[in-house]
Each structure stands twice: as structure tokens, then as C-alpha cells.
Amino acid sequence: MSMLDVTGLNAHYGDSHILFDVALRVDRNEVVALLGRNGAGKSTMLKSLMGVVKPSSGSILFDGEQIAGRKSHTIARAGMQLVHEDRRIFGSLNVEENLVLAGLTAKGRWPLDRVYEIFPRLKERRTSRGTDLSGGEQQMLAIGRALVRDPKIILLDEPFEGLAPVIVQDLVRTCRELAMAGQTIILVEQNIAAALTLATRAYIINNGHIAHEGPTGEIRAQPELLQRYLGV
């Protein structure tokens, strides 16, 4: 059984139809990338999975359970965590307080040391306030806040955006370690090179439709695909 099995998913903002009969599958321990141009519907896809946007129709089976139409806190408790593009950490709280707070309402919880093992930098910065962190550190904290809740799957919305290339390399490495430890991940990313390195399989979304699906190795070998749908 897949970790996530989405079929016939449609989403609207008011009268605007954004996602059209989307089908998507993510297996346990897989890292899957969603690629597409600006406005293609990638963030809307993540928000629909998470229940932040209510799908207008379709089925979302998460670990065998139907979650389409459920509220986002219910979906979070079922084990899905969305790491928003804008990171949403508490600037006035320090690193450790951010992590503890995130764990409070979770069903399962990681010991903080497990998060610090993955992000040693966060341990060094554990008494620093959110506002004093660099962009890369904030992103680590945003991911750490999701992990502390012991998620079955994490949805990363443009985690590498605005970060220097060396920091991106570092985060890609860490995400790969997470994946090797068994973490299931969906990744939305404009940094195509980083996304194709990290993910084993990818979906290309074009104007709210799935235009292509396949192993990332295959996609990398088809420059015309990248050119047509991603402009790279």
C-alpha cells in the first residue's frame, strides 16, 4: 500500500479552477518532487493534501485513510506535516522553544536530541531567537519543527528558496540522510537541479495538470521535457 494515493483531485480558489483531476502516488520511504513553473499549482497541491485548501473533489488516501475534506489539524495528527515556504517559525522564541512548542500537540514526539543529531547547527543555536537565525538556520528549524512531531510524511514547499548554494548543498545532504533513514518526503522546488538530485521520482505539473511522471534519472535525460515545462 502506498503512503499516499491521490486520484481525481480538483481544487479551486473561488471560481478559478487550479488543479484538474490530479493523480499522484508516493510510496513509503520515497522522495517525490513536484516540479512546474510559477503558478502551475504546486503549492496548491501541497495545501490540498494538508487540508489548508479544501479540495472540491477527489480522493486522498493517506496510509490507507481517506483524508480529503478533513481539517488540517486532523491531517497533521494523522502524521502529515507541511513545511511552508515562508517557514513560519516564532521569531520571538528561541530554537529550542520553537521545537518544544511544535511537539506539544503531536501524537508522537521525537526527543530534541534526535533533531539536533540531524541539524547540529540547531543545537549550537538552541538559545538564539528565531529572528536572529540565518535563512538556512530558519529553514533547518522549520524542518526540525515538522520532524519533532514524528511525521509519516513531510511536505517541503520550496525549502531551498533564497539560500546560498553551499547552504542548499548542505540541506540537500541532510534531506538525503533523512530519506535514507526512512523519511517519506514530497518536495516542491524551483531549484530543479537540487530537486532532481534529492528525489527519486518526480511529477511535472503544468497549468494544474500532471504533464509527466517518472524517475528523476529519466527526466534528467530528457532536456526537451525540462525545456518545455520548466523553461530550463
Ligand SMILES: Nc1ncnc2c1ncn2[C@@H]1O[C@H](COP(=O)(O)OP(=O)(O)OP(=O)(O)O)[C@@H](O)[C@H]1O
Ligand atoms: N489564495 C489564492 N487565491 C486565489 N488564487 C490563488 C491563491 N493562491 C494561489 N492562487 C493562484 O493559483 C494558481 C496556482 O498557484 P500555486 O501557488 O499553487 O502555484 P505554484 O506552482 O506553487 O507556483 P509558485 O512557485 O509561484 O508558488 C496561480 O494562478 C495563483 O495565482
